[in-house]
Amino acid sequence: MRGIEELDHYEMLEVPHGATPGEIDRAYRMAQQTYAEGSLALYSIFEKRDASEIRARLDEAYRVLADPELRASYDLEHRLLSAPASVAASWPPNGKNPGPPIAESSTRMNAAVEAATAEAFDEVVEGYDQREDETSGEFDGPRLRRTRLFRGYEIDQIADVTKVAGTHLRNIEDENFADLPADVYVRGFVTAYAKTIGLDPQAVVPSYMARLQDSRQKSQPSRFLGLR
Amino acid sequence: MIPSTHSAGDSFDATRSATLGPRLLAVGGGKGGVGKTFVTANLAAALARAGKRVVVVDVDLEGANLHTCLGVASPQKTLADFVSEREEDLGKLLIDTPLANLKLIAATHGNLADAQPSHLRRVRLLRGLRQLDADFVLLDLGAGAHASVLDYFLVSDDGILVVQPEPTSVENTYSFLRAAFYRRMRLAMVGHGVRQLVTLAMDQRNERGIRSPLDLLREIEATDTAEAHRFVETMRVFRPRLIVNAVRTAEDVKLGFAITSVCKKYFGLDAEYLGYVNYDEEARRSVSLRRPIVDLRSDTDVSIYLQRIARKLLEPSPTQSGIQSGIQSRTQTGAPTAIRAGSATTDRARAGQGTTPPSPGAKPGFSRG
Numbered sequence: 062m063r064g065i066e067e068l069d070h071y072e073m074l075e076v077p078h079g080a081t082p083g084e085i086d087r088a089y090r091m092a093q094q095t096y097a098e099g100s101l102a103l104y105s106i107f108e109k110r111d112a113s114e115i116r117a118r119l120d121e122a123y124r125v126l127a128d129p130e131l132r133a134s135y136d137l138e139h140r141l142l143s144a145p146a147s148v149a150a151s152w153p154p155n156g157k158n159p160g161p162p163i164a165e166s167s168t169r170m171n172a173a174v175e176a177a178t179a180e181a182f183d184e185v186v187e188g189y190d191q192r193e194d195e196t197s198g199e200f201d202g203p204r205l206r207r208t209r210l211f212r213g214y215e216i217d218q219i220a221d222v223t224k225v226a227g228t229h230l231r232n233i234e235d236e237n238f239a240d241l242p243a244d245v246y247v248r249g250f251v252t253a254y255a256k257t258i259g260l261d262p263q264a265v266v267p268s269y270m271a272r273l274q275d276s277r278q279k280s281q282p283s284r285f286l287g288l289r
Numbered sequence: 290m291i292p293s294t295h296s297a298g299d300s301f302d303a304t305r306s307a308t309l310g311p312r313l314l315a316v317g318g319g320k321g322g323v324g325k326t327f328v329t330a331n332l333a334a335a336l337a338r339a340g341k342r343v344v345v346v347d348v349d350l351e352g353a354n355l356h357t358c359l360g361v362a363s364p365q366k367t368l369a370d371f372v373s374e375r376e377e378d379l380g381k382l383l384i385d386t387p388l389a390n391l392k393l394i395a396a397t398h399g400n401l402a403d404a405q406p407s408h409l410r411r412v413r414l415l416r417g418l419r420q421l422d423a424d425f426v427l428l429d430l431g432a433g434a435h436a437s438v439l440d441y442f443l444v445s446d447d448g449i450l451v452v453q454p455e456p457t458s459v460e461n462t463y464s465f466l467r468a469a470f471y472r473r474m475r476l477a478m479v480g481h482g483v484r485q486l487v488t489l490a491m492d493q494r495n496e497r498g499i500r501s502p503l504d505l506l507r508e509i510e511a512t513d514t515a516e517a518h519r520f521v522e523t524m525r526v527f528r529p530r531l532i533v534n535a536v537r538t539a540e541d542v543k544l545g546f547a548i549t550s551v552c553k554k555y556f557g558l559d560a561e562y563l564g565y566v567n568y569d570e571e572a573r574r575s576v577s578l579r580r581p582i583v584d585l586r587s588d589t590d591v592s593i594y595l596q597r598i599a600r601k602l603l604e605p606s607p608t609q610s611g612i613q614s615g616i617q618s619r620t621q622t623g624a625p626t627a628i629r630a631g632s633a634t635t636d637r638a639r640a641g642q643g644t645t646p647p648s649p650g651a652k653p654g655f656s657r658g
Contacts, residue, residue, distance in 0.1 A: 064503050065554060075550060095547035102547030105460040106555050108500070115554065203590050210567075213539040 065115055069139060070122035078136070082127065089123040200260075200268040202236035209234075209258045223253035230254060233269075238276045247273060311344070311423040313415075314602065315445035317430035317438060319461030321352065323453040324534040327576060328566065328595070329429040330358035334581035335592075335599035337391035341424040344383065346394040348441055349431035350405070353396035359386045360579040364395040371414060372406040379417040388584060392423070405437055415444055425602075434468040443473050447602070449530045449563065452548065454541040459548070466529060470502060470556055477523040483509055483516045502556050524557055532598060533565040541565070564598040566591055 063072075071078050074088040095102055096115050103112055125131045209219070216234075220227040229250055232240045241247050248270055255265040316329040326349070333345040347355035347368065356364055364384050370376040383392045406414065418426050428445065430438050442448040448469070452462045468491075475487040486508055490499040499505050502524075510517040529552070533545045545562040552560040566572075569591045575582035583592045583599075 063557075075553070091543070091546060092550070094543065095550050100547065101454065101456060101459055102544055102551050105456070106463045106551055203593060206590070207593075210536070210539050210542050213543055215539055 065111070065118055068118075070126050070135065073118050073122040074126065076126075080126075082129075085123070085126050089119065089127075092119050199272070200265045201272055202234045202269075205254065205258075205260075205265070205269070206234040208260060212258050214258050219254060219257045222257050223250070225250045225253055236272070236276075238273050239280070241273070244270065244273065244277075310419045311421055311426045312447070313418060313426050313428070313445040314447045314449060315428040315430055315442045316449045316451060317442050317465065318451040318458070319432065319434060319465030320453075320458045321432035323451050323458050324566075325432075325451045326355050326358055326429050327572065328449075328451050328532060328534060329427050330355060331581045331583045331592075331595045332599050332602065333391055333425070333427045334359075334388055335583045335596045336425050336427075336602065337388050338583065338587075339599065339603065340390065341603075342390050342422070343425045343427065344392045344394060344418075344421050344423045345427045345429065346418065347396040347429050348437075349429055350396045352431055355429045356384075356393060356395040356397070357579055358576060359388070359391070359393055359581065361386055361393055361395065363397060364393075366395075368394055368396040368414075371417075372410055374410075379414070379421060383421075388581070405435065408436075411437055411440055415441075434465045436472070439465075439469050439472050442469055443476075447530055449532060451532050451534050452544070453535050454533060454537075454544050459544070462548070466552070466556065466558075469529075470527070470558070473527055474502075474505075474520060474523060477519050478509075478516055479519070480513060480516055483513060486512070506557075525559075528559050528561055530561045530563045532563050535568040536565045537568045563601055564594060566594045566598075 065073075071080065074080075074085060074092060076084055076088045080088070094100065096112060096119060097103070098112065098116075107115065125135050209216075216227050216230050219225070219230055223230075229241065229247075231237075233247070233250060233254065248266060251266050251269050252262045255262040314332075316325050316332070318325055329345060333343045337343045345355060345359070347353045349355070350369065350372070353367075356362075361384055366376070366382045366384065368382065371379060371382060376382060379394065382394045384395060386393050418428075428441050430441055450462055450465070452458050471487055471491045475484050478484045478487060486497075486499075487505065489495045489497060490502075490505040490508075493500070497508065499508055506517060506520055509520055531545055531548060533541060536542050536544075542565050545565060549560045549562050552558045567590050569589065571586065571589050572582055572591045575585050578585060582589065583595050586592060587596070
């Protein structure tokens with residue numbers, strides 16, 4: 062257990078040493094929210110001065126890590142300080158996969174770093190989705206909503222980005238198929254929705270459209286029979 | 290509050306190492322009305338529906354209503370009979386519920402005079418629970434941070450905190466966690482002086498200026514390295530798990546991440562975000578109907594979220610893997626990584642661990658490196 066002042070920039074942002082710029086951005090945004098003044102998770106436990114100290118350190122960590130040059134020199138300095146004898150043995154720094162010996166080509170080393178990174182912060186989000194996949198490979202409305210909530214998007218934000226009315230988006234999530242427009246429109250909406258929350262439309266759209274069409278086919282004959 | 294005797298510490302270790310027998314889960318969270326009972330009843334029902342033999346125990350002797358959530362009429366035999374020593378065999382207190390595989394040990398407002406069991410009685414109770422013939426035993430804890438509530442939470446294989454996205458609940462969750470933390474640490478310490486130091490630190494305005502767990506650790510380090518080592522090891526296996534209940538927005542979902550981050554930076558604890566449950570009137574209705582919603586309507590969002598959490602509980606306990614890995618890392622490095630003295634060992638260990646704190650089970654999902 063170490064105090065705030067003893068954490069390195071990566072620990073401060075809770076990302077692994079191999080974190081990608083995207084992960085660093087995301088971690089910083091998350092931390093900004095968590096440690097914002099008056100934040101729900103913060104105010105009753107940290108004293109004011111500690112909280113502003115944390116914020117200052119988060120900012121500093123992000124300032125360095127978001128800049129490739131500053132980050133490179135920080136990494137160099139940091140590694141020199143922490144383990145002068147055996148850089149290779151302790152790399153990648155999260156210790157999960159022992160990396161290749163330092164003599165090997167740097168590209169392979171980068172590949173190792175990338176591999177280690179992939180399971181880093183994203184695992185928080187991806188782990189959930191994987192669990193979802195275990196139960197069903199299908200993308201239904203509730204699953205879309207869960208993914209959206211989990212990735213931190215509000216309906217309104219998606220409506221802003223996609224220019225699709227919030228009502229439609231809600232109807233997609235609630236699977237109010239009867240209230241949705243013709244298939245071809247819904248296809249476009251779902252594609253835009255999936256892209257916005259970072260899902261692969263090619264996985265989402267066919268699955269969702271199949272549900273929609275299935276439901277519409279089922280309801281139509283009954284209406285037809287009802288008319289007769 | 291009188292510090293518990295050392296024998297309590299022993300009973301902790303004894304119960305933790307008992308890997309046979311049912312897995313003990315405690316659901317608490319400080320504040321009343323955040324849905325502890327609702328969550329407990331539904332997780333139990335979900336586990337039972339998954340084919341596990343489950344016993345739920347209402348240890349909330351003063352506000353017992355678990356039986357209502359499960360649709361059991363006011364029970365005749367209750368935990369009060371055990372507490373007041375009228376019944377020694379917990380097995381005889383088991384009541385069938387409308388769900389297969391799910392049994393209940395209820396508590397009702399019996400004799401208010403003996404509402405809180407004595408320490409010895411609690412130890413007996415916990416031993417008895419460990420011997421029940423079941424896969425899972427879930428404890429529904431009462432509100433507040435009374436010593437008995439903290440003990441149930443601490444001796445369980447998994448201590449689960451239910452929090453609602455509102456200031457009062459978050460505040461109480463932290464005060465509960467703080468109380469549990471210091472209680473656990475005091476029990477882990479051997480020396481009288483160090484124990485007194487922990488007791489002192491429990492008062493936020495203590496004269497030594499110990500404001501946080503970290504300050505306390507530094508004080509302990511200064512007096513006794515062996516105790517500091519114990520402190521860190523105990524901390525490593527203390528992994529509270531968190532459920533955010535009644536979420537309405539993405540912000541609410543993220544509260545879980547925020548709290549785990551704060552736990553790490555304030556307590557140095559690796560809390561695990563177990564999942565969240567959305568707000569839904571349907572949930573309220575299920576309580577009125579006295580049926581767990583996962584049984585009543587297994588396809589609603591609320592049920593899906595609850596079942597998802599239950600699925601996580603079916604995985605091996607991170608606490609147990611945590612203990613194993615704690616032992617491993619001790620034998621490997623010879624020193625706890627977290628004690629900083631600027632030594633070569635520590636620096637090497639730190640480089641080796643990087644930002645991934647002792648996150649043993651290396652499980653994907655919510656364990657946030």
